Amino acid sequence: MEAAPNNRNALANLAEDVVLEILHRLPAYSLLCCKCVCRSWNHLISNNHMVLPQTVAGFFYDGEKGEQNFTSDIDECPDLSFFPFPINKVVVLDCYNDLILCLCIEAARSCYVICNPATKNLWVLPPSIHVVVQARLGFDPTASSHFHVIEFVEEEDVECLGVEIYSSQTVAWIYQESKWGQDINDVIRSRSASVFLNGCVDIMGYSLILVVDMEGKTWRKIPRPHGTLPFIHQA
Known part of the structure; x- marks a missing residue:
């Protein structure tokens, strides 16, 4: 039987620019919640203010x-x-x-x-x-x-x-x-x-x-x- 795909690993394997494109489309509150998903997303959102202008102050x-x-x-x-x-x-x-x-x-x-x-x-x-x-x-x-x-x-x-x-x-x-x-x-x-x-x-x-x-x-x-x-x- 074919093993079920590991969704978490698939998400982690997305290219950084693809993740940024997805996050850029989120409303500000959802974007802030995404900072709590993992350290890499927190770093990505916190250090891309120009790409992600909706980041909450x-x-x-x-x-x-x-x-x-x-x-x-x-x-x-x-x-x-x-x-x-x-x-x-x-x-x-x-x-x-x-x-x-x-x-x-x-x-x-x-x-x-x-x-x-x-x-x-x-x-x-x-x-x-x-x-x-x-x-x-x-x-x-x-x-x-x-x-x-x-x-x-x-x-x-x-x-x-x-x-x-x-x-x-x-x-x-x-x-x-x-x-x-x-x-x-x-x-x-x-x-x-x-x-x-x-x-x-x-x-x-x-x-x-x-x-x-x-x-x-x-x-x-x-x-x-x-x-x-x-x-x-x-x-």
Whole structure:
């Protein structure tokens, strides 16, 4: 009987330029994961920045208290000096697919700002109706060039009343009443990690994943298996 081919050896025998051509076609997050495959791939990716321009400089991630932190392979942080606001008044709330959602705090008012540090593009959002300053970002460049911001509307000692949803396509906020029901405030108030997938924002709590689409028509509560890892936001 003919022995089954050793796929690992076949992969290792690929010419370096062939491997580079394959890796060059990967999105940035997958490319970073490939650095963990083996030492040779780590060396190949780390030493071919011109050939692999998508190599990730670092990641934003959620801290233990819900704060946004940034870690970098090259000891650099995103340059936000192009902001028309004092940098000490800028708070990073969320980031996804190269866009960063910030809250700019001023004496007169606060506002949400979306920026792309690589291109220096910046969008100052109009004030939302409720101005809750608890928001997440939704953006999938493979599906659309437009982004969304979702803001949770709460009252003290009351379950989440609903959400404000901003669309860069309509340049406006809409309000939708919550259909999540009871026992969800711990997910929202804990600054749990979130991900934008198939037109919906998924917010991951300890025991629940809350899902809402960007028109406020789809609402789901999904039990979360314990021990799953939090999402990492790519910068």
